[in-house]
Amino acid sequence: MADIISRLKLESGEFDSKLKRAGQEMLAYSEHCKSMGLQMGYANKDAKEFAKALGDMKTVSQTARGKLNELTEVFTNLKAMYNQMTDDEKQNTFGKGLAASLDKLKTRIDEAKQNLNSVNAELGNTKQAEQGATSGIDGLTSALGINLKSLAGWGAALGAGKVALDVVKDAFMQSESNIDEWGRTVKSSEAAYDLFLNTINGGNWSNFFTNLSEAVRGARDLYDALDRLGSVKSNNQAAIAFWQQEVQRLRQMKEEGKDVDEQLTKATEKLRGLQQQAVNAGKVAGTKTIVEVLKNRIAGENVNGINISEGTLKGYAGSITRNGQSVYDNQAKIYSQLTAKARDTRVVSRINAQGVNTSTEESFINLNKLTKEQQKQYLIAKAITEGKSEIKTGIEIYAQALSEEAGSIKEQIKGNRYVLRGASGSGGSSGGKGKVKKDTKLVSGSIADLTEDLKYLQQEQQKATSYEEWETYADAIKEVTNNIKELKGELPSIGGNMPDMKAIGLESIIGQPKPDWKSREDILARGQKSLDKMKTQKFEKQEEKDSKNQQSVAEGVDKMVSGFSSMTTGLEKLGIELPAGMQGVISGIQTVSSILTGISAIVSAIQIITAADTIIPFARGGIINAFSGTLVGNSYSGDNLRGIGPGGQLYGLNAGEVVLNRSQVGNLASQLEGSWLDGVYLDTIITAEDIRLVMNNNGRRTGRGEYVQTNVRRR
Amino acid sequence: MADISGAFEVDGLVKQKEALESLMMSNPQMEKKVQGLIRKVLLVARKQISDAAKGEMKSDPRLAYKAVKTAVYRRILGGNVSILNKRKAGTRGPVPPVVHKLETKTNSKGNHRGGNRMPRSRRTEDLLTYQGADRGFILRFLNAGTDGRESRIGNRGAIAPRNFFATSSHTAMQKAAEQLDTLIQDLIKKELG
Numbered sequence: 025m026a027d028i029i030s031r032l033k034l035e036s037g038e039f040d041s042k043l044k045r046a047g048q049e050m051l052a053y054s055e056h057c058k059s060m061g062l063q064m065g066y067a068n069k070d071a072k073e074f075a076k077a078l079g080d081m082k083t084v085s086q087t088a089r090g091k092l093n094e095l096t097e098v099f100t101n102l103k104a105m106y107n108q109m110t111d112d113e114k115q116n117t118f119g120k121g122l123a124a125s126l127d128k129l130k131t132r133i134d135e136a137k138q139n140l141n142s143v144n145a146e147l148g149n150t151k152q153a154e155q156g157a158t159s160g161i162d163g164l165t166s167a168l169g170i171n172l173k174s175l176a177g178w179g180a181a182l183g184a185g186k187v188a189l190d191v192v193k194d195a196f197m198q199s200e201s202n203i204d205e206w207g208r209t210v211k212s213s214e215a216a217y218d219l220f221l222n223t224i225n226g227g228n229w230s231n232f233f234t235n236l237s238e239a240v241r242g243a244r245d246l247y248d249a250l251d252r253l254g255s256v257k258s259n260n261q262a263a264i265a266f267w268q269q270e271v272q273r274l275r276q277m278k279e280e281g282k283d284v285d286e287q288l289t290k291a292t293e294k295l296r297g298l299q300q301q302a303v304n305a306g307k308v309a310g311t312k313t314i315v316e317v318l319k320n321r322i323a324g325e326n327v328n329g330i331n332i333s334e335g336t337l338k339g340y341a342g343s344i345t346r347n348g349q350s351v352y353d354n355q356a357k358i359y360s361q362l363t364a365k366a367r368d369t370r371v372v373s374r375i376n377a378q379g380v381n382t383s384t385e386e387s388f389i390n391l392n393k394l395t396k397e398q399q400k401q402y403l404i405a406k407a408i409t410e411g412k413s414e415i416k417t418g419i420e421i422y423a424q425a426l427s428e429e430a431g432s433i434k435e436q437i438k439g440n441r442y443v444l445r446g447a448s449g450s451g452g453s454s455g456g457k458g459k460v461k462k463d464t465k466l467v468s469g470s471i472a473d474l475t476e477d478l479k480y481l482q483q484e485q486q487k488a489t490s491y492e493e494w495e496t497y498a499d500a501i502k503e504v505t506n507n508i509k510e511l512k513g514e515l516p517s518i519g520g521n522m523p524d525m526k527a528i529g530l531e532s533i534i535g536q537p538k539p540d541w542k543s544r545e546d547i548l549a550r551g552q553k554s555l556d557k558m559k560t561q562k563f564e565k566q567e568e569k570d571s572k573n574q575q576s577v578a579e580g581v582d583k584m585v586s587g588f589s590s591m592t593t594g595l596e597k598l599g600i601e602l603p604a605g606m607q608g609v610i611s612g613i614q615t616v617s618s619i620l621t622g623i624s625a626i627v628s629a630i631q632i633i634t635a636a637d638t639i640i641p642f643a644r645g646g647i648i649n650a651f652s653g654t655l656v657g658n659s660y661s662g663d664n665l666r667g668i669g670p671g672g673q674l675y676g677l678n679a680g681e682v683v684l685n686r687s688q689v690g691n692l693a694s695q696l697e698g699s700w701l702d703g704v705y706l707d708t709i710i711t712a713e714d715i716r717l718v719m720n721n722n723g724r725r726t727g728r729g730e731y732v733q734t735n736v737r738r739r
Numbered sequence: 740m741a742d743i744s745g746a747f748e749v750d751g752l753v754k755q756k757e758a759l760e761s762l763m764m765s766n767p768q769m770e771k772k773v774q775g776l777i778r779k780v781l782l783v784a785r786k787q788i789s790d791a792a793k794g795e796m797k798s799d800p801r802l803a804y805k806a807v808k809t810a811v812y813r814r815i816l817g818g819n820v821s822i823l824n825k826r827k828a829g830t831r832g833p834v835p836p837v838v839h840k841l842e843t844k845t846n847s848k849g850n851h852r853g854g855n856r857m858p859r860s861r862r863t864e865d866l867l868t869y870q871g872a873d874r875g876f877i878l879r880f881l882n883a884g885t886d887g888r889e890s891r892i893g894n895r896g897a898i899a900p901r902n903f904f905a906t907s908s909h910t911a912m913q914k915a916a917e918q919l920d921t922l923i924q925d926l927i928k929k930e931l932g
Contacts, residue, residue, distance in 0.1 A: 027904055027905040027908065028821055028822050028823050028879060028882065028883075028904055029819055029820070029821035029822075029823050030784075030819060030820050030821065030904075030908035030909070030911075030912050031817060031818070031819040031912075032777065032780075032781065032817050032818050032819065032912055032915060032916060032919070033815065033816065033817035034764075034773065034777070034816035034817055034919070036763075036764030036765075036816060039763070039764060040763040040764055040765055043759050043760060043762055043763050044759075044760065044763065046759060047755075047756035047757075047759045047760055048756075050755065050756060
């Protein structure tokens with residue numbers, strides 16, 4: 025029978041139960057927040073947006089001056105708002121409360137100013153204290169997180185119930201005991217709010233109250249760690265600067281030949297100790313930040329109350345800082361595998377707003393399908409995968425600490441080498457005192473000096489307590505080893521690495537500081553010696569396959585020779601005096617090119633040729649990246665592939681850069697002139713669908729309506 | 740501590756809780772308001788279905804489209820739109836006296852003004868006027884169609900089913916449901932605000 029009646033029904037059972045539950049949970053949540061020292065209230069739309077911004081708020085300032093600036097800014101804003109209120113508004117509870125808060129703020133500002141003045145007086149820097157106390161007003165969302173507009177909105181919305189429930193940072197109104205306590209409460213409010221958001225997103229309230237206190241406690245610990253980092257950095261700043269200055273002064277005295285080894289060692293150690301404090305604090309803060317992020321994220325998802333200890337999270341934090349992206353990749357894999365394993369379906373009956381009861385099958389993550397260990401892995405993997413951007417903050421803090429540590433270790437090594445110079449000068453006993461020769465340059469020592477250095481560095485490397493320290497020593501050992509080889513003539517000296525380029529004055533052209541002439545002459549003399557050797561050496565013919573490369577090598581050498589000639593002209597023009605050995609070098613190279621039959625000798629004598637296939641055949645253009653085992657293949661910066669063009673121009677190239685030949689440049693130019701479509705053929709095809717759409721669009725536009733196709737039904 | 744009354748104290752939250760509970764449908768006042776909203780949206784749906792009925796008839800001198808009726812339930816939150824309503828939409832006009840067959844007055848006294856001034860019989864009156872129940876009947880057989888009809892004289896044909904009610908009511912009621920959703924949300928905001 026045909027339908028003759030159509031019904032509409034509204035199911036309100038679930039609606040009512042949700043409302044009731046929301047009200048009850050709100051009260052319970054409020055009570056619990058109160059017990060944590062937080063306060064909860066409802067907020068209107070503006071305040072809701074403000075609270076959202078609160079969650080994204082950056083860390084509060086860690087320095088005394090920074091805190092003072094923030095207090096001053098907030099006070100100024102609130103004072104302005106208070107002055108705008110009418111007399112009636114000032115007399116109501118909100119106005120009175122605001123006035124009381126302003127008084128308390130003022131007291132806190134005065135205290136902060138006194139603290140800052142005393143510190144600056146100690147450093148003798150009173151002017152800066154005055155400047156620090158009067159900062160400008162940058163905006164309403166200061167580190168206190170109080171939004172002026174929202175406060176006004178709250179005042180207006182009193183008595184009205186609204187739907188959003190937020191964690192309100194009330195520390196400003198409540199905690200005035202000291203700045204740190206205020207800061208810690210802000211941090212704990214943020215943590216509570218983050219946990220609240222995560223719980224809402226996860227939909228699991230059962231663990232929320234249990235984890236709220238943990239989140240607050242953890243956030244306070246994190247704040248303390250960050251605060252300590254800031255304090256250490258600011259408090260040690262002056263001391264570090266002082267000892268750095270002291271070390272420089274002692275090194276200068278050492279260079280002048282004075283006996284200051286003991287003092288230099290002590291000063292270097294003292295400096296290292298001070299720097300290490302900041303490093304340790306940074307490492308702790310960085311690790312804690314990562315642990316905190318993981319903890320909060322896990323707490324929001326931990327439906328079954330799986331116990332994951334802080335030690336485990338610290339281990340993961342350490343792994344992230346050590347291994348970086350590989351940890352993320354690994355955890356992402358685990359997360360996707362366990363998610364697939366835990367996926368389950370369930371039938372859910374819903375009554376929508378239209379009052380229609382519908383049953384649907386939906387997919388969800390059922391952690392009960394996993395074992396306890398797998399659940400633990402899942403929670404950790406999810407927290408790491410989804411919390412990447414928050415973890416980044418902790419990594420940055422940790423990385424900063426590591427780079428500072430590397431810097432301080434380098435300083436210490438340098439300082440100890442200075443001390444060692446003095447010891448070797450007196451006869452070679454390490455650690456002993458000795459007179460330094462007048463003309464000896466501490467930077468470019470003799471082979472004996474460098475060998476002593478090498479032994480010392482190897483010993484210190486064995487004592488290294490961390491991987492970064494070990495690596496720093498390894499870099500220094502590599503550098504010293506290279507220097508030794510260079511002095512022994514085992515490495516190319518003419519046009520070899522950067523020091524040799526310096527030796528022939530090129531750095532003057534390319535903006536590097538001029539080296540000392542004396543050391544340059546030494547290197548040139550060595551170069552001349554090796555070239556003389558090459559003249560007399562018999563070269564054996566290489567295998568057939570090298571014949572092409574030999575030709576390429578020859579071309580390269582020719583270019584380099586002519587480049588050298590142009591370069592010397594250039595140097596003369598610049599007024600740089602050439603040492604006597606230089607001409608000899610150039611003539612030596614010319615001689616080499618004329619008797620070129622072997623590659624190995626050339627390899628040892630010429631800078632850019634470090635392997636038989638290193639000459640870059642750019643006749644067809646190409647991208648510099650195709651040379652394995654050379655400096656260039658993996659070197660994307662630093663212009664490490666250097667040479668001299670035919671016209672004497674210097675070039676420095678990196679991997680990934682492109683060299684174009686003449687015809688390629690021509691193609692580019694023709695494309696730029698607009699003839700790039702030459703040889704491009706297009707076909708146009710219009711389908712019935714397109715025609716229909718065109719007709720419908722036209723019909724709509726002209727008011728004729730759409731062209732609708734209908735099927736006529738026949739009975 | 741600054742006292743921003745209501746916003747940061749538990750008392751304010753108690754008020755908030757009461758406000759939320761007043762929104763529950765079990766609250767008679769809220770129920771009454773929602774029933775009013777249902778009535779509103781059903782009237783809109785009725786209009787749409789009536790227009791569909793009008794569209795099915797080339798001419799409708801008897802105003803059969805008026806037979807589309809709404810009803811809002813009392814005990815549950817809901818309502819309906821139908822063409823099943825047996826309530827009379829209007830009243831009959833004055834009913835002429837019954838004239839039996841044996842009492843035919845077929846002959847009229849014609850006069851210079853002409854015309855047949857015989858009073859119409861009940862049957863004639865019924866055939867020539869449509870009342871509420873009849874309107875519904877018209878819409879129902881237009882909607883459902885008829886089988887072949889035959890009179891004593893011959894075949895009178897069949898009426899093809901239009902099925903206009905199913906299609907138009909489906910669209911109209913869906914729209915009504917969406918509108919009801921919006922209206923209820925506005926009501927909640929108003930109640931809380």
